[in-house]
Amino acid sequence: MSSFSVSFRPHAGTGPDPGSAPDGAHVCVLDLAGELDAHTATEFEAALQKCLDEGHTRLVVSGRDLQYISSAGLGVFMAFVEPVREAGGDIKIAALQPRVFNVFDLLGFPLLFDIVDTEEAAVERFTQGPSTAA
Amino acid sequence: MPVLPPARPLPVSRKPLVRTLGSRLRLRPPALPLLRSGRARRVLLWAASATLFLALTLALGGLAVVGAPVATVTRVALNVGAVGLGLLLYPLLAPYFERGPSDPIRALWTVLLFALGLLGAFFLQPVVFGAARLDPATGLPADLGAAMDAALVALLEALFAVALLHTLRPLVLFRRTIRAVRMWGAFVVLATLAALASAAAPPDVPNAWPAVVLTVLAVGAMIYVSFRLAWIVPLPFRRKLAALGLAFVLVVVLAFVLVQRSAGTGAAAAMGDSLPLSALFSRSLSELVSFALAFGVLYGSTTFLSLLFHLPTSGTYEQRSGEIRAFRALAELTGSVLDRRQLLAMIASAPVTAGIAEAAWLALVDVRSGSLAPRIVAAEGIAAEAAGRLTDAEALTAEVATTREPLLLGTAAADHRVRARPGDGIGSLLVLPLTAGGQAHGALFAARAVTDGFEEEDAGALATFAGQAALALSHAALFEDALEKERMARELALAREVQQRLLPQHLPEIPGAEIAVAERPAHEVCGDYYDVVELGGGCVGVLVADVAGKGAAAAFYMAELKGIFQSTARLTRSPGAFLAQANEALAGSLGRHAFISAVYGVLDPAAGTFTFARAGHCPVVMARAPERGGGHWLLRADGLGLGLDAGPLFRRTLHEQVVHLAPGDVFALYSDGLVEARNGAGEEYGYDRLTEALCRHRGRDADGLLAALLAEHRAFTGDTPHDDDLTLVVLRWNGRDAPANGVADGDDARAAVAAAAEPPFTVRPAFLSAELGMRSSE
Numbered sequence: 001m002s003s004f005s006v007s008f009r010p011h012a013g014t015g016p017d018p019g020s021a022p023d024g025a026h027v028c029v030l031d032l033a034g035e036l037d038a039h040t041a042t043e044f045e046a047a048l049q050k051c052l053d054e055g056h057t058r059l060v061v062s063g064r065d066l067q068y069i070s071s072a073g074l075g076v077f078m079a080f081v082e083p084v085r086e087a088g089g090d091i092k093i094a095a096l097q098p099r100v101f102n103v104f105d106l107l108g109f110p111l112l113f114d115i116v117d118t119e120e121a122a123v124e125r126f127t128q129g130p131s132t133a134a
Numbered sequence: 135m136p137v138l139p140p141a142r143p144l145p146v147s148r149k150p151l152v153r154t155l156g157s158r159l160r161l162r163p164p165a166l167p168l169l170r171s172g173r174a175r176r177v178l179l180w181a182a183s184a185t186l187f188l189a190l191t192l193a194l195g196g197l198a199v200v201g202a203p204v205a206t207v208t209r210v211a212l213n214v215g216a217v218g219l220g221l222l223l224y225p226l227l228a229p230y231f232e233r234g235p236s237d238p239i240r241a242l243w244t245v246l247l248f249a250l251g252l253l254g255a256f257f258l259q260p261v262v263f264g265a266a267r268l269d270p271a272t273g274l275p276a277d278l279g280a281a282m283d284a285a286l287v288a289l290l291e292a293l294f295a296v297a298l299l300h301t302l303r304p305l306v307l308f309r310r311t312i313r314a315v316r317m318w319g320a321f322v323v324l325a326t327l328a329a330l331a332s333a334a335a336p337p338d339v340p341n342a343w344p345a346v347v348l349t350v351l352a353v354g355a356m357i358y359v360s361f362r363l364a365w366i367v368p369l370p371f372r373r374k375l376a377a378l379g380l381a382f383v384l385v386v387v388l389a390f391v392l393v394q395r396s397a398g399t400g401a402a403a404a405m406g407d408s409l410p411l412s413a414l415f416s417r418s419l420s421e422l423v424s425f426a427l428a429f430g431v432l433y434g435s436t437t438f439l440s441l442l443f444h445l446p447t448s449g450t451y452e453q454r455s456g457e458i459r460a461f462r463a464l465a466e467l468t469g470s471v472l473d474r475r476q477l478l479a480m481i482a483s484a485p486v487t488a489g490i491a492e493a494a495w496l497a498l499v500d501v502r503s504g505s506l507a508p509r510i511v512a513a514e515g516i517a518a519e520a521a522g523r524l525t526d527a528e529a530l531t532a533e534v535a536t537t538r539e540p541l542l543l544g545t546a547a548a549d550h551r552v553r554a555r556p557g558d559g560i561g562s563l564l565v566l567p568l569t570a571g572g573q574a575h576g577a578l579f580a581a582r583a584v585t586d587g588f589e590e591e592d593a594g595a596l597a598t599f600a601g602q603a604a605l606a607l608s609h610a611a612l613f614e615d616a617l618e619k620e621r622m623a624r625e626l627a628l629a630r631e632v633q634q635r636l637l638p639q640h641l642p643e644i645p646g647a648e649i650a651v652a653e654r655p656a657h658e659v660c661g662d663y664y665d666v667v668e669l670g671g672g673c674v675g676v677l678v679a680d681v682a683g684k685g686a687a688a689a690f691y692m693a694e695l696k697g698i699f700q701s702t703a704r705l706t707r708s709p710g711a712f713l714a715q716a717n718e719a720l721a722g723s724l725g726r727h728a729f730i731s732a733v734y735g736v737l738d739p740a741a742g743t744f745t746f747a748r749a750g751h752c753p754v755v756m757a758r759a760p761e762r763g764g765g766h767w768l769l770r771a772d773g774l775g776l777g778l779d780a781g782p783l784f785r786r787t788l789h790e791q792v793v794h795l796a797p798g799d800v801f802a803l804y805s806d807g808l809v810e811a812r813n814g815a816g817e818e819y820g821y822d823r824l825t826e827a828l829c830r831h832r833g834r835d836a837d838g839l840l841a842a843l844l845a846e847h848r849a850f851t852g853d854t855p856h857d858d859d860l861t862l863v864v865l866r867w868n869g870r871d872a873p874a875n876g877v878a879d880g881d882d883a884r885a886a887v888a889a890a891a892e893p894p895f896t897v898r899p900a901f902l903s904a905e906l907g908m909r910s911s912e
Contacts, residue, residue, distance in 0.1 A: 070810075
């Protein structure tokens with residue numbers, strides 16, 4: 001059985017109030033670790049749903065420790081990006097390992113999502129206005 | 135001796151209470167074979183006792199008739215014999231008091247009846263025999279009549295004493311401890327020794343100091359065992375009352391027996407001194423009986439007093455034990471219910487039904503619902519909506535899930551997670567974690583309208599219940615899962631059957647090209663799809679697609695794709711145009727999770743081209759023979775997965791790649807299951823190995839190449855269980871004619887040969903930005 005975990009943390013911003021992007025809105029970071037496949041996708045889904053329920057719409061998904069993603073895992077991103085964007089936020093993807101990035105890339109995800117090298121860059125993107133993707 | 139009917143069991147203890155000397159003797163291997171049979175042993179014991187008694191009586195009678203002073207040795211022998219008789223009676227009577235667990239009321243009642251019987255014998259004795267006298271000169275009965283009289287009374291007293299000890303012993307040893315068992319043994323042994331210590335003295339001589347010391351010790355042990363009264367606590371109120379009355383009467387009657395023995399009707403008239411009549415028979419045996427009587431009086435007194443103090447709290451105890459019993463019953467019940475909804479309702483209502491709480495509700499995390507926040511799934515005595523509004527179930531559940539301990543809020547309103555005001559019915563709140571198998575499932579909430587409404591025991595009882603409830607829940611979940619799996623398996627088997635028919639049953643003949651296909655589903659229903667269709671004009675379309683996700687939904691999308699492919703593929707020879715068309719057709723029906731990656735190639739033998747478009751799919755691997763310039767390529771023109779974007783982005787980004795074929799070119803179109811398959815060490819097969827294998831086996835025909843690629847793949851992955859579907863399509867281009875000199879190749883192919891390792895293909899946007907419509911190839 002594949003192992004997978006997802007955890008939340010507010011982004012440790014540089015402002016006086018940690019966890020805030022410079023314009024005051026909260027950026028929530030989800031750390032993915034392990035293998036995101038059809039078995040573990042529900043867990044990721046539940047985590048994103050919790051973010052939405054709590055009103056967090058500025059989400060950075062950090063894939064530093066993500067070893068593998070299957071199409072079911074990618075499906076979760078697709079399922080949530082629309083409601084998140086409708087709520088005025090975005091899902092940005094950061095720090096993917098090359099092999100995992102390749103999976104995103106093959107499907108054309110870079111055209112749909114902001115995929116950046118570091119978490120900081122992802123948070124930065126939130127300050128530059130709406131998503132650059134279509 | 136009356137044989138007791140089987141006694142009723144004590145309310146709580148399930149262990150047999152009685153394990154007497156007799157039963158222990160029986161456990162030992164007897165010395166004589168005769169003694170192995172219980173019946174023979176009993177007969178032997180009876181015979182020995184009777185013989186001993188008769189011998190003692192006759193000896194004493196004879197000595198009384200002679201009337202001479204007796205030697206100390208004779209007196210000691212007589213006393214030891216009499217005590218021995220008592221010790222024989224102990225195992226002899228044991229079986230009659232060993233009929234299963236005994237009931238305290240019945241025990242007290244039995245002792246009382248025996249005591250009354252003995253008292254009756256005392257009153258009858260002077261009427262029948264007249265006064266018995268001690269001869270002060272010899273310290274023996276004055277005559278034969280007195281000797282017989284004393285012997286009979288001593289026997290009755292000994293029987294009574296043994297019966298008393300047998301009857302009270304189970305009460306003393308209720309909830310036995312090693313210490314209690316030892317003290318009981320010490321009492322019996324010390325009393326016997328104390329009695330034997332005066333064996334040499336005539337009945338009317340005061341005890342010497344060894345006897346006094348032993349007596350004091352025996353009394354110490356007696357006092358200890360007299361405070362073993364644990365059986366009182368679980369008695370219901372009415373039975374406590376009955377026991378109280380019986381204990382009182384028993385103390386009075388036993389005290390009366392004691393008095394009557396030495397001063398009244400049961401006494402021997404001596405020189406200004408009153409002795410128990412039995413002392414004429416044997417001073418030691420008589421003292422032993424005195425110990426038993428004293429113990430009876432003492433035990434009756436402690437019982438009486440203890441009952442007196444326990445009566446006022448009896449109601450509380452009964453209520454508590456009633457609640458706990460109710461809980462146990464509920465806990466057992468919940469263990470047998472597998473229907474989840476029924477189970478939830480039962481768990482929520484249990485604290486209320488048991489009378490511990492006035493309202494209770496259940497908050498559970500259900501990962502399947504797609505949310506980590508616990509939801510209130512059942513409530514009793516309060517509306518689920520109100521429970522959710524008045525308390526922050528999420529925060530409270532999170533806390534108990536972390537601490538794994540019950541959380542008791544004596545004044546609920548003082549906690550920031552409780553929003554209840556007085557009158558809302560949540561004065562005090564108890565939150566219990568539901569954990570099973572190390573996993574927190576949620577929490578059980580119990581509320582009372584008053585503040586500080588819960589006691590420690592409530593928390594304990596509820597925590598135990600919550601533990602069992604959590605187990606029951608996880609059992610129910612397992613059961614549900616198993617049912618679900620079975621249902622799924624049936625459905626999937628059906629879907630698999632349908633799906634198999636969706637795959638092409640035979641591949642078309644392509645002039646100049648060979649094609650070979652392998653597919654291996656990881657599950658019953660596979661998300662992979664491939665198809666080969668003749669497009670007319672000699673062109674052939676080859677599609678490989680992978681539906682995200684598995685199972686029945688994947689099969690449906692696959693069926694839809696098949697429909698689109700079969701109906702629209704022939705309308706165009708542009709792979710890009712087909713994929714754009716398919717994307718738009720699928721956009722309406724794909725769920726928001728779902729997308730399909732696909733690669734579509736159109737082989738045009740006449741033009742000597744193989745044109746690809748890739749919608750998010752794995753790149754096509756191509757290898758060319760060295761004599762044609764050699765080389766290998768991953769063909770990955772840009773393109774979004776189908777269903778990822780319903781708008782113009784898909785068309786804008788989609789590119790086509792045209793390969794100008796040279797004879798001997800081989801192509802592998804496959805699903806990600808091939809390259810992402812891992813070996814035992816966790817390494818992926820990867821593109822490099824695939825490319826390398828394709829190059830190495832390039833010379834074989836399509837079937838041979840396919841077999842070689844699969845064999846290498848299998849050799850790499852070994853026995854590692856595959857969890858993704860695998861599809862592999864191999865296409866080999868042999869050339870339109872005999873491709874010996876390459877004359878038959880198109881101009882582009884010749885150019886590729888000349889350019890050696892230059893990529894033999896061109897990439898172009900599938901659609902020019904000016905015309906985003908369907909582009910016809912003709």
